[in-house]
Structure formats: C-alpha cells, structure tokens
Amino acid sequence: MDDRPNAATTGAAIRLSGLSREYGDRLALRDIDLTVARGETMVLLGPNGSGKSTMLRILATLLRPTSGEVRVLESLLPDESWKLRGRIGYLGHEPLLYRDLTGRENLQLQAKLHGIPKEEADARIEHDLDLLEMGRRADDRVTGFSAGMRQRIAICRAVLHRPELLLLDEPDSNLDPEGRELSRALIGPAEGRTRVLVSHEPDRARAEADLVVTLDRTGGITNQPDETADPGDQHEAGAGR
Amino acid sequence: MTSSREAFMALLGKDLRTELRTMRSLPAMVLFAVTTFIIFRYGLDRTTLSGSLAGGVLWTTLLFAGILGINRIFVSELEEGGFDAIRLAPVDRTVLFTSKVAALFIYLAVLQLIVVPVFAVFFLPDWSALGPLVAVLIGANLGFSVLGTLISSMAVNSRARDLLVPLLLLPLVVPLMIAATAASAGLFDAAGPDYDGFGTWLLVVGLYDGIFLLVGYAVFDFLLED
Numbered sequence: 507m508d509d510r511p512n513a514a515t516t517g518a519a520i521r522l523s524g525l526s527r528e529y530g531d532r533l534a535l536r537d538i539d540l541t542v543a544r545g546e547t548m549v550l551l552g553p554n555g556s557g558k559s560t561m562l563r564i565l566a567t568l569l570r571p572t573s574g575e576v577r578v579l580e581s582l583l584p585d586e587s588w589k590l591r592g593r594i595g596y597l598g599h600e601p602l603l604y605r606d607l608t609g610r611e612n613l614q615l616q617a618k619l620h621g622i623p624k625e626e627a628d629a630r631i632e633h634d635l636d637l638l639e640m641g642r643r644a645d646d647r648v649t650g651f652s653a654g655m656r657q658r659i660a661i662c663r664a665v666l667h668r669p670e671l672l673l674l675d676e677p678d679s680n681l682d683p684e685g686r687e688l689s690r691a692l693i694g695p696a697e698g699r700t701r702v703l704v705s706h707e708p709d710r711a712r713a714e715a716d717l718v719v720t721l722d723r724t725g726g727i728t729n730q731p732d733e734t735a736d737p738g739d740q741h742e743a744g745a746g747r
Numbered sequence: 748m749t750s751s752r753e754a755f756m757a758l759l760g761k762d763l764r765t766e767l768r769t770m771r772s773l774p775a776m777v778l779f780a781v782t783t784f785i786i787f788r789y790g791l792d793r794t795t796l797s798g799s800l801a802g803g804v805l806w807t808t809l810l811f812a813g814i815l816g817i818n819r820i821f822v823s824e825l826e827e828g829g830f831d832a833i834r835l836a837p838v839d840r841t842v843l844f845t846s847k848v849a850a851l852f853i854y855l856a857v858l859q860l861i862v863v864p865v866f867a868v869f870f871l872p873d874w875s876a877l878g879p880l881v882a883v884l885i886g887a888n889l890g891f892s893v894l895g896t897l898i899s900s901m902a903v904n905s906r907a908r909d910l911l912v913p914l915l916l917l918p919l920v921v922p923l924m925i926a927a928t929a930a931s932a933g934l935f936d937a938a939g940p941d942y943d944g945f946g947t948w949l950l951v952v953g954l955y956d957g958i959f960l961l962v963g964y965a966v967f968d969f970l971l972e973d
Binding site: 566596598605607611618621647 | 823836
C-alpha cells in the first residue's frame, strides 16, 4: 500500500492506470500505474529513451496515450483535454519561444493566449522577469539570447498563467547555479503546487520529491530503487505498489 | 476560454510583426513575380497582352509567387514550438487556422499591391480593368489563403514540405485559378473591360472560398493532433 497521506484520496492531481504509449512498433511507455496527490512533487528518473519526456507530453495533453487510463486534475485524457488547457504549465526541451520576438513580447503573447488582463499580465511579467534577473534583457530578441537566458524566459512563460500543475522536463538544463537558485521561486516546491519533474540529477531531484518514479529502458516502472535513494524520505513507485 | 477574437489578434499580430522584422516571405514573393513578368515580357516578345492570355500570365505568376509564402506560413510554429504553445492555451485551435489565413491573405494583398501595377505597366495599354479586378483578387486571395493554410498545416511536419505543398496544392487550386482567370479575361479585353460572365465566375470563386473555409474549419483541429 502507498502510505503517502493524500495519494489514495479522491481529487488526486494525476492518476495513471495501465498507461502505455507506442511509437509505431516501439513501446515508449509500458503499463504505468501511479497516483500523484495534489501539492506533491513526483520526480521521474531513468536513462535516456526510457519514456520520461513522453509521459510528460501525455500529461500535458500534447500526446495521446495508446492505451490505459490517464486522469489529470480529474479530467480524463484525451477526451477531456480541453478542460485542462490553461491549467498546466509545461516546460519541455524546447523553450516554446519565438526567436524573432523579444522576451517580453513572447510573454505578452502567452498572456493574451491565456486571457490574462493586460494590467495583471504586465505586472506578472515584470515580477517574473525581475525574479529571474532578466528585466534588463527582456526587450532584446530571443534569437540573441544564450541557451541559459532562453531557459529563464521559458520558465517565465511556463508559469505566467499560474498553473495548478507544473510539468518540468529538466528545468535546470542550461541554467547556471545562480539561475537554478533564482528559478526555484517560480518552479520550486510550494504550497499547493503539484509538480512532475524529469531529472538526470537524482540527488538534487530527490531532495524535493514526495514520490520518485524510475523508468527503465523498456518504458516500465522499475522495481529496482535507484542506489542513491534515501528510503526514509520518499516512496519509490515501483516498489511501493 | 480566452476570447477567440483576442487570440486571433494576438497570433496575427505576432505573424505580421515577425514578417516585418525578418522579411522572410514577402521580398521573395515580390522578386519572383516581377522576374516572371520580365521573362514573359521578353519571352513572348509582346508589349501588350489582352483577354485570357493576360489573365493566364497574371494568375500563373501570382499562384507560384504565393506558394513561396505558403511554404513558410507554419515553419515558425513547428521550429519554435508555436503548435505546442497554442495547444496548451485555453483557445479554440481553429483560431490558429483563421489567423494564418488572415496573415497569408495580407501577404498576398501586399504582393498584389506591388506587382499588379508592374503587370499593368508591362502589359496593359489601358488600366481601366484594375478597378473591377480588385474584386477577383480579393475572392481568389481568400480561397488561395484558406487552401494554402490547410495544405501547409498538413505538410509542415514533413521534411519534404517544399515538394509536398505544390504537389498537394496545385491540383486542388485548379478550379480557383480557372475561375479567377476566366473572370479576369473579360476585364483585360483589348476593346476595354467586358463584363459578360464576370459575375458568374466571381460567384464560382465565392463558392470555392466558402467550401474550403468550411472544410478548413472542420478539419483543422484534427490536423493539430499528434
């Protein structure tokens, strides 16, 4: 049995049952069962090609599952994916920024697409840019940014609409230590913020995880806890159910 | 849900702003059209054209110049993640379709604003056809923009999109080009604009626009699925 306090209750943020996803003949995810309670942080670990990003894209409604049941914020995917639009913050490998717009214009476009009133949007944009120390370069075109600066703007974009669920695919990639620290205010653990975090840095990710899920190369949850695990602090999905 | 009008304006504004900054599509379209008129002028060794030959030269040139713009209309969405950003936002996905149709329509209108006078200078002894020609240009632009957006959204994920777009577009655009050329042919009559059949052909253009607008609106949502 899973002994996390909220995991089995109704209103779980994420509930997967028998989730599989195929790309042609290749099985990317195999029979995944797991539950993430609201406010929890789930860390997804696993080697390259184990299906971590695929799982994130399915949760973000960007990819359809081949089989199994997927419930995100109580909406059944893919049929009810329209109910989730605007409630998820997704930070993938691509920053989802237009290179020929400035950082600020990208955020303003995002705010308009999410229906945020202009005054509120401007205030949030200023606040988030200042938090990530990007205010000074916000009016430069994204094409001139370094990868780390693009990632900072991408983080602002992912949280601008203040989503209930954050899906973060290696959010620290390209960030310097200062950037990693600054970004925690926007995408780090916080009261009521549910997060799914893909990481290749198990030690760092485990420090903020309520649930650790390790995928193997066949796209299934492995029963072998990572050797760096601290069994007292987190629950290994593979071993726990 | 975000209001469709706001989202439409935001996406259209983004496309126009990007084109103004980068000039990736329009200069190539204009250069292609002007060069083609020069080739026709010296290739045909004619200083004036009239009737269906004038209509044919004009619409063939506009069609192929327009394809240059169609090829690029979704490239930024694919390469810079626009498709994902829009799928994550609480907006009706057909807003992306209508905003791209509008952007393409504006590109074609700007193209024609520049190159139709060039065509007139090269080939028309009398410019009285240009007034009524505007109605044909608007009708044909709409159909071409709708079909081009639809085809481009289908081809954009393929590495062979530069080949696929004309391959899929050209057979489907033939009825529109026939109607537009026929509607223009009378206007370019050597004796002055002849309106016989003009209304009928304009109606055909309108019907074509309506059919493909409905098709585009109905299927575009599915084209964005993984």
